Amino acid sequence: MINKIGKITIYVNDQEEAKKFWTEKVGFVVKFEQEMAPGMKWLEVGPSEEEFTTFVLYNKEAMKAQNPSVSVGHPSILLSTTDVEKAYEEMKENGVEVGKLMAMPYGKMFSFNDQDGNNYLLREDK
Known part of the structure; x- marks a missing residue:
């Protein structure tokens, strides 16, 4: 049925700052980055190009605007x-x-x- 953990969303205040943290300080790589709409971006980082599981670094305020009932607390x-x-x-x-x-x-x-x-x-x- 389920064979992998695919993505874990981390809600962040600033996607660029979060990207710099994960890539420059922790050594992750950007696995995927694409504008979704003006001011909104889908950004995934992971330990390596080969690793399947990624963190999705998603803007907290954008998520609150899209769905106010979603908890943006940290897992x-x-x-x-x-x-x-x-x-x-x-x-x-x-x-x-x-x-x-x-x-x-x-x-x-x-x-x-x-x-x-x-x-x-x-x-x-x-």
Whole structure:
């Protein structure tokens, strides 16, 4: 029935600022970008060209105008890496606001915030 997670929408205040955060600080690539209407754009980013799952960076105000009943609150998102310590150091060097690197019985992880203050968790999966 369902065989993949395709897209996760993150509602952002400024799409260009969000694009810069995800591409310049976190190392993602722009997978798709297209104007939908004047002042509206569809923008997807992902970890690589090969990765199927993407984040859709969608403007909060545009969504509120299209459908006022939609919650533009942030989903809980866990991202994966095979080298959490390297990712932690690289994100710190890139100016990302990161939490403490934690070692739990089930793996190492840390939280970080994007340009709008949304919180994510990066976990090591080997």
